[in-house]
Amino acid sequence: xxxxxxxxxxxxxxxxxxxxxxxxxxxxxxxxxxxxxxxxxxxxxxxxxxxxxxxxxxxxxxxxxxxxxxxxxxxxxxxxxxxxxxxxxxxxxxxxxxxxxxxxxxxxxxxxxxxxxxxxxxxxxxxxxxxxxxxxxxxxxxxxxxxxxxxxxxxxxxxxxxxxxxxxxxxxxxxxxxxxxxxxxxxxxxxxxxxxxxxxxxxxxxxxxxxxxxxxxxxxxxxxxxxxxxxxxxxxxxxxxxxxxxxxxxxxxxxxxxxxxxxxxxxxxxxxxxxxxxxxxxxxxxxxxxxxxxx
Numbered sequence: 342x343x344x345x346x347x348x349x350x351x352x353x354x355x356x357x358x359x360x361x362x363x364x365x366x367x368x369x370x371x372x373x374x375x376x377x378x379x380x381x382x383x384x385x386x387x388x389x390x391x392x393x394x395x396x397x398x399x400x401x402x403x404x405x406x407x408x409x410x411x412x413x414x415x416x417x418x419x420x421x422x423x424x425x426x427x428x429x430x431x432x433x434x435x436x437x438x439x440x441x442x443x444x445x446x447x448x449x450x451x452x453x454x455x456x457x458x459x460x461x462x463x464x465x466x467x468x469x470x471x472x473x474x475x476x477x478x479x480x481x482x483x484x485x486x487x488x489x490x491x492x493x494x495x496x497x498x499x500x501x502x503x504x505x506x507x508x509x510x511x512x513x514x515x516x517x518x519x520x521x522x523x524x525x526x527x528x529x530x531x532x533x534x535x536x537x538x539x540x541x542x543x544x545x546x547x548x549x550x551x552x553x554x555x556x557x558x559x560x561x562x563x564x565x566x567x568x569x570x571x572x573x574x575x576x577x578x579x580x581x582x583x584x585x586x587x588x589x590x591x592x593x594x595x596x597x598x599x600x601x602x603x604x605x606x607x608x609x610x611x612x613x614x615x616x617x618x619x620x621x622x623x624x625x626x627x628x629x630x631x632x633x634x635x636x
Contacts, residue, residue, distance in 0.1 A: 344444045364535050366520035370457045392434050400441035407453035422479040442467035460517035515553040516540035522618035523560030528611045532562045539566045543624040556621040575632030578622040580610040585636045
């Protein structure tokens, strides 16, 4: 397949994949094995290995990154991402990943969440082949393909790359973990439309303790997420929903205000099944104090 046609095919795959990620946040291995694409299906993951090199494509289509992997995959200076060579020869499975770099073809980074569940991050570009370090350097934003030296970023390049890491890697992964933990429903109103669900931070990501971990997050629909961020809605450390006085005393009596907010006052939060996924009471207490002060 010519590289132009292959790029077009990849973009088609990405378009279909983007819709599924928006709907679900995460995809299972079974779903990645047969993604519906234009009346057919396409495999996006290898059955046994962490790199998928389809025979009909010139370059790698996807790679899997797993936290407890024996490979030293991970962020490079909080700005780019490194993917280690497979053991043994520098060629073999690595050959097609090297071709992705040479042909400037985008790939999919599959972030492992739990057994059989992944968050796809795409498009991702292979921008350097670090033979000495036995690793490939990946950029999560297209503009970073054109930096002078991916291993020695200039200050402005590093700042931009760090933002790309947060937006393209941390945020989708955080959302995927949150939607999975909360069974894809709003913790306040139980809305089950994933396209309308966000991963809300309890302590903001610019806070010292605002880590992108499940116990610092809540699955909220967009309207309740906005109200939470604007201190119009609070959640106590006892997992009780509290609607602020501004909303409770608003003379307007429209259905959204009445049913979407006032009737939620005093409601118990819908919690994840796994205790380890439940929101930190300490973080909730700190955020709730801010809500009370703002009210």
